[in-house]
Amino acid sequence: MGVTPKFVYLFREGSSKMRDLLGGKGAGLAEMTRLGLPVPPGFTITTAACNHFSSRGRFPPGLTSQIAAALKRVEAQSKRRLGDPKNPLLVSVRSGAKFSMPGMMDTVLNIGLNDEVVEVLARSSGNERFVWDAYRRLLQMFGRIVRDIDPHRFEAVLDRWKAKTAGGKDTDLTAHDLRAIVGEFKGVFEDERKEFPQEPREQLIEAIKAVFESWNGKRAVDYRNFHKIPHDLGTAANVQTMVFGNLGDDSGTGVVFTRDPATGEKGLYGEYLANAQGEDVVAGIRTPLKVGQLRERTPKIYRQLDAFAKKLERHYRDLQDIEFTVEAGKLWILQTRSGKRTARAAVKVAVDMADEKMIPRDEAVRRVEPAHVIQLLMPRFDEAAKAAAHRDGRYLAKGLNASPGAATGTVVFDPDEAQRMGRDEKKPVILVRVETSPDDVHGMLWSKGILTTRGGATSHASVVARGLGLPCIVGAESIRVDYADASFSAGEVIVRRGDAISIDGTTGEVFVGRIPTIDPDFKGEKELLTILSWADGVRRLEVWANADYPRDARRAREFGAQGVGLCRTEHMFFEEDRLPIVQRMILAGTERERQEALDKLLPIQRGDFAGIFEAMGGLPVVIRLIDPPLHEFLPKYEDLLVEATELRIAGKDPERLAEVERLLKAVAAMREQNPMLGLRGCRLGIMFPGVTEMQVRAIFEAAADLKRAGESPHPEIMIPLVGHVNELRVERESLERVAKQVMTEKGVKVDYKFGTMIEVPRGALTAGEIAKYAEFFSFGTNDLTQMTFGYSRDDAEGKFLMAYVERGILPVNPFQVLDRAGVGELMRVAVERGRKTRPDLKVGICGEHGGDPESIAFCHEIGLKYVSCSPFRVPVARIAAAHAALRAKAGPKGTD
C-alpha cells in the first residue's frame, strides 16, 4: 500500500489551476484566499474522493481523518469549535464541479447546530430568533438534501405557521414560532423514519456524502448529457465557515458585478440587502439597495468592496459576478465568477478591456460569441415600449428563453392555421401550443414566434425554433392552454385566438398586445464594428454572401461580404412579370417559340446581373446557372387536375378545358417522383442548352458593358449538380464558347472563371477528375447533406428529423450544423483531390452551413478559401471565422 492520497485541501493550499481536483467553486475560493481576500475559512474535498465514493459506495480510506484534521485547522483559524455550545463553529457544505452545473448545486447550511448548541446559543447570542431560524433552516435542508424527504412536508409546516401571523411572511415568525416549527420539523423526520443526527461531525460527514451522491442524481446526469460534460469528472465538496448577513443592521448580503452586465458600462453594479441572508435576496421580500447607495451608508465597506472587485477583475481579466456578506461590520467575499452578460455587454466589455490593455485583442475577439452577434442583429423590443407594457400590466408570464429575439403577432393554436395565415395571408402569427411535435413543423415554419407551456431547452419547440432562428419561449407553466376554446389564460387574463401577443425570446417574457420591435442598426453598433474589424485581422477564411438581387448584394457588402458566393439565377425567373415568359419558354411547341421566349428573358437577366456586378464593385460574383426542375415554374399538377375535372363535369367552357388539359399533359410529362434527384442542375443545361446559353450570354453582355464603362466585374460561372467530370466538361465547353463569342462581339475581355458546385456525393469522390475542368469548387452542403444522409429536407424535418434530434439519434440537425463524419469527410476528400489536380483551385461553401459557427470552424480546418452565407449572417461568420483561426493557432489543445 502506498501513501494515502491527499483528498482534502485547505482553501489556502489550492489555486485556480486546480479546477480538475477542487472543482470550479473550490478552486475559486482557494484563489481568492491566495489573493488575500477575506474569504471565510474552509476546505475542499476533491473530485477524486467523489469518484472513489461513486464507484465504491464509500469514502476512500483516510478521508475521514483528513477531514478531521482540516476541520481542526479551520477551528483554530476561526477560534470556534464544531459542536461547542459556548463558541460553536457553523459550516456549510456545497457541491462544486469542474464546470458550473446550476441545476445540480446542493447546499447544506448551518451544520454544527443541534438541540444543545441552539439552546445555549439562543440564550448567549442575544438574537434568539436568528438562532432558531438557523436551526430550522438546517433541519429543512438536511431533510431535503441528505435524507431525501419531500420538501413540501417542511414547507407545509412553515406555511401553516406563517398563515397564523399578521403579515404571513417568513419575517413575521417569532423566535417562539420558530422553536415550535423546529419541533414539528423533527416530527417530520420521525414520521419519515429518518434520523437527524445531533452529532455535528456526523451532520458534516452525511452532508458531504449527500453532495457526492448528487453527482449521479437524475437532474445532474440530464444536465451533463445536454451540455456534453463527461460523467466521470465527479464533484468536489466545499466545507466553509458560515458567515451571517442577518445578525442586525450592521450585517447584510449582496451581489456585485464589476461592470454593468446589461450594458457593459464600467463601474460596480449590484444590490445589497441589509440584515439578510442570500436566500432573502432571492425571495425578493424587501427591495434591496443599489450598490451605489452602499457608498453613502457604509463608505468603508464600499471602498473595500470596490478594491476587492477591481483586484478580482484584474486577476481574472473578466467581468466578475461577486457574492459578499457583511457580518457585524466585517466584509466577507463568498464567491466570484465570470459574470453572465447580455450580448451588448459582452461586446462592450471585450472592446473596453482590450482598450484598457487588460486583454489582448485576440482575446477580446474570442470572448464575443457568434450568438452574441446574432442577438445584436435580431429585432428586439423598443425598451421604452416594453417598460410601458410592464407598467400597464400587460406582462403575462415568464417561460424559458429558448431562442432569442422579439416577436409580436396574432395568437394561433392550430399549425394548419398558422401556415395558412403566415404563408397565404402574410400575417405575423405567434403559434401557441402546450408542446410541439413533428406534426406542427409546417405551422412553425410560417410563424413569427413560438410559445409553449411545457418543455425545456431541449424540447422539440426549442430545437426547431433555434434552427429556424425564430424567437421562442417554452415551459411557460403559468399559462393554461384550452384548445377547445381556442384560448389561453394566464392568471386572470384570457387571450383568445386572433388576439395579439408579444414574446421576448431573449428574456422569456410574454405580454398581451403588440409591442413595437426595433430593427438592429448595424452601423450604429460601434463596439461590434470594432470587434468585427479585429476579427477580420485574425481570420484566414474570407466571408462572402449569398445574394440573388442587387439589394441583397448591397446589404451583404455593408455587412462586410468580400464577394457573392451564390447568386441563384432562377429566383429571378419566379418574379411576377417574368414567370409567364419562363412558362412560354418551357411549354414552347417549336424551337422558334422557345427562342422567342429566351430572347425576351435575355435583357431582363442581363439587367439583373448588371445590378449585382455594380453593387459588388470589383469583387467576385459567383453565378449559379439554372438549377431547379422546370416543372417548378409551371402550375401545380394537382391544381390543374382538379380544375380539369371540374371543367369536364361542368361542360361549359370547352376552350378553357382544352387549355387546362394541354397544360396538364405538359406538366404530367415533366413531373418527377423525386424531383430533388431528377432533371435539374447541369442535367437541364445539357438536355436543354437554350436556357443556360441565354444565361451565360446575359452574364457576359452585362459584364462586358460594365467593363467598357470602366468597371471591373468578376463573374464566376458555377455549374450545379455535377456528379461526373464529363457533365462539367460538355457544359463548360459549350458555355465558354458563348462567353468568348460575346466578348468578341463586344470587343472586350472580361475576367471570369468557370467552376462547379460540389453537392453530389459522387462529385466529391471524383473531385480529382472534376478539377480538370473547374477553376473553383463551391460546396452546396444543403444538397450534399440531403444525398449523403438520404434525407429529403422537405420531408425529413417534419416527419422524423426533429424526433431523431430529440431522441439523441442524431446529435444535431445536420442541415444546421455540418455533419463532420459523413458530409465533412466528403468535403475533405474533395478538397484534397481537387487541389492535387489543380493546386490553385479556389474552394468555398455556399450551403446554409456557411453561416453556422461550428460549420465555419470545420471549413477553416479543411482549408477552404471562403464561406458564403446569407447577408445577415455575414457578421456572425466574420466572428466565427476569427474564432476558428484563433482555435487553430492555440493548437490541438483548444482553449477549453
Place this chain on the structure above:
Amino acid sequence: MGVTPKFVYLFREGSSKMRDLLGGKGAGLAEMTRLGLPVPPGFTITTAACNHFSSRGRFPPGLTSQIAAALKRVEAQSKRRLGDPKNPLLVSVRSGAKFSMPGMMDTVLNIGLNDEVVEVLARSSGNERFVWDAYRRLLQMFGRIVRDIDPHRFEAVLDRWKAKTAGGKDTDLTAHDLRAIVGEFKGVFEDERKEFPQEPREQLIEAIKAVFESWNGKRAVDYRNFHKIPHDLGTAANVQTMVFGNLGDDSGTGVVFTRDPATGEKGLYGEYLANAQGEDVVAGIRTPLKVGQLRERTPKIYRQLDAFAKKLERHYRDLQDIEFTVEAGKLWILQTRSGKRTARAAVKVAVDMADEKMIPRDEAVRRVEPAHVIQLLMPRFDEAAKAAAHRDGRYLAKGLNASPGAATGTVVFDPDEAQRMGRDEKKPVILVRVETSPDDVHGMLWSKGILTTRGGATSHASVVARGLGLPCIVGAESIRVDYADASFSAGEVIVRRGDAISIDGTTGEVFVGRIPTIDPDFKGEKELLTILSWADGVRRLEVWANADYPRDARRAREFGAQGVGLCRTEHMFFEEDRLPIVQRMILAGTERERQEALDKLLPIQRGDFAGIFEAMGGLPVVIRLIDPPLHEFLPKYEDLLVEATELRIAGKDPERLAEVERLLKAVAAMREQNPMLGLRGCRLGIMFPGVTEMQVRAIFEAAADLKRAGESPHPEIMIPLVGHVNELRVERESLERVAKQVMTEKGVKVDYKFGTMIEVPRGALTAGEIAKYAEFFSFGTNDLTQMTFGYSRDDAEGKFLMAYVERGILPVNPFQVLDRAGVGELMRVAVERGRKTRPDLKVGICGEHGGDPESIAFCHEIGLKYVSCSPFRVPVARIAAAHAALRAKAGPKGTD
C-alpha cells in the same frame, strides 16, 4: 542514327506471339507458315511502320527498300515476278490490326496487273475472261480504297453492262464485256482526275499507304471508340501472293469450322464452292457444297483439309474458322481464327475440349461468357416453328441483333399505348419505332421486345433494351414505318397496329405472326451444368439470390443459390388479400385499431417466412424489414383528388365523399416531395415500431416452430437505409428484445444475425461505427447509386440517363454496371472500415448489380463474401464469379 528497325517480316519470320507488331492476321499467317501449312507466301509490314506513317505522313526511312527486298524473296519462292508479263506475280494487300476490326478491314486484290500484263496473260493463260475480270476487280478496289472514288460510280457501269446480258448477273458477263468495262473504269479514274498507276510496284506502295491511312478513317475510329481499343496501336499491312479458286473445276474456295459453330458438335463443318473466289461465296450466286460432300468429290483435298484443321485446332486449342482455296488442285490455307459460335456451342466446345484434355477446366470456364449463360436461359423460338415460318414466307426482314432472346406480341407504335397495354392490360406487345428516344422509355419498359428501323449497336434502343434484358432488333432498314397509318411495310407485306409479329433478338430476324417460344430447361442443359460445377470449384464469391416468396426461393436453389440475400418483406404486403389489412393498420385512428391490424398480419407474415425457411433448408435467409414509405400502400393521391372533386360536384353520395375526403387527408399528410429520401427504411421502424416488431416476431415465431420441428432455419434480420450508427443501435436493441422474447416463449434458440444494408452514402462512410452493431453488411447498390449520383432512377432513366450514355457523358448506365469510381469507392471504404471494427463482418451485395458480371468482378476484388441476385441470374453470377477469381489468379496482367 542507329540501325534502321525491321519493318518488314516474311511470314516465315513471324509467329503468333508477334500480334503487337504484325497484327492478328499477320501473326496468324506467320504462325500457319511456321506450322508447315500451305500458306501463299508473303510478308507483313509492321504496325510500327503504320504509326510512323500516321504521325509523319510518310513511310519511315528504309521501309521502301525493305519491302523491295521482301518482295524479291517472295518472287523467288513463287518463281514469278511482279509486273513480268510472262510470268506475273499477283499479290493482295490487306490490313490487319492487333484486335479484329471487322468494319475496317481494307483489301486490294490482284495487284500486279496492268494493261501490258493483262494483254499477255489473257492470251497465254487460256482463260481470258478470268484475266479481264481480275483486272476489273483491281481497278474497282484500287479506285475505292486507294483513290477514294465513290464505289457507286463503278457499280453503275457494272450494272449497266449486266443489264445488257441475258442472265443479268456477274457471271453472265463475257471476256469481251469485261474488257469494255475495264475501259470504262479507266474512264471513271480520268473523270475523277485520279491516276491508276500502271507500274505494279507503285500499285503496291500506294495500296500499303491506303491501308495505313484507313487506320484513322472515321469507321475505324468509331469502331475503336465503341470497343475501347486504343487509337495508338496502328494496323499492319499484309502482302500475299494471290491464289485463285476460279481457275476451273479443279479450283474452288471454302470456309470450314473445326466443329459445328451452332451446336458445338465435333467434326468439320463448312461450305465449298467450286470454281469461285471468296466473294462469290458471299454473293450467294450458287449453292455451295457442304464440306462433307467434298470428301466424296476430292478425298485427297478433304483429307488434307481435315488434317490441317485438326492441327490448327490442336495448336490454337480452340474451335477454328478456316478459309481455304484450291487452285488447280492445290490446297492453300488462307486464314484461321477462333470461330464465332452460339452460346450452346461455346458451352459444349468448352466442356468437350476440357474432356479431351485439350484445355484445362479453368480455361473451359473462362471461355463461357456470362452472356452465353444469359442466352441459354432466355426464351427462344421453337426451331421447328421458326423453320416453318421461314417456309411459309413469314420471314419479313433482318436487322442488327442488338439484344438476345425471342419475343412474340402485338405490334404497337406508340409508347403510351405500349405502356397501357403492357402494364394495364397485361398484353405482350412489341414496340416498333423508327428509332427510340428517352421519351419512349416508359413504353419500352412494358414491352416484350423492341424493333427499330434505324440505329446501331450503340443506339438508344439497343442500350435500353440490353439494360432491360429485352429482345431487341435495331436498324432493320428494309422496314418502312408509317406512324400516321399505324403500320409498317416490309417489301410487299404490310403489318398494322394490333397484328402479331415475332422477333429473334439473337439473330436479328423479324417474322409476321406468332412463333411459339420455348422456355429454357436449365436441368436439361448438361454441358452448362458441368461448366457451372467447374465454375463453382473456382470461385471464391458465394452466389445468393433475392427471393420474396417461397417459389422464388425454390427456383433460386435449383439454380444453385447458396442463400437468400434479400427477402423484401413489403412485397408480401401488396398481395390482394393483405393490402386492406395493411391499409387499416396505416390509417388506424387509435393504437388499438393499429394493433388489431398488426395482429392480423402476424400469422400471414409468419407463414410467408416459414415457407422461405423451408425452401432454403439450413441456408441463410436475409430478411429486410419494411422499407418503402407507407403511402405506397394507400390509394394514389391524384386518384382520390379526382374522385373527391367529382363527388363534391355531383353531390349525391355524401357518405362516400366523407370517406374519400378522410382518405385524401390521410394520404396528403403522408405524401412526400421526394419519397425516396423520406420516411422509409429504418426511419419507419424507429418512428412506428409496431410494424417492424410484428415482422421480427413473425420471423422468430416461424423460425422457432421450424427449429422445434427439427429444421435449422437461419434468419438474418436486415435493417434498411441506415445512415447513422444510432439508427441501427436503437432499432437493433428494440428488435432483438422482441426476438429474445419470442425465443423465450417458444423455449428454443434460433441461430440469427442482425445486420444492415449499406445503401446511404453516409452509411458507407461511417461503416466503422455502424459495424459495432451489425454482424453483416449488404450493399444496396440501387439506392447507393441513386444517392451517390443524385439520380432518382424512376426519373433519370427516362429523362436524361439514356441520353447521357448515348452521348458518352456516362460510359454505361450505372444502374446496370456498378460505377467503380464513385459508388465503388464508397463500397471499398465501407468494407475496409467495417472489417476494421469487426474482422468477421459478413459483407455481400443485394442490389441489381449482384447479377451483372462486371459488377461481380468488382465485388470479388473488394473482398465481398457473396453477391445476391435474382434467381434467374444465379447461373450467370456463378460463371462471372469464377471469371473474377480466375482473373485475380492470373494477376494484374489479366488474360488479354
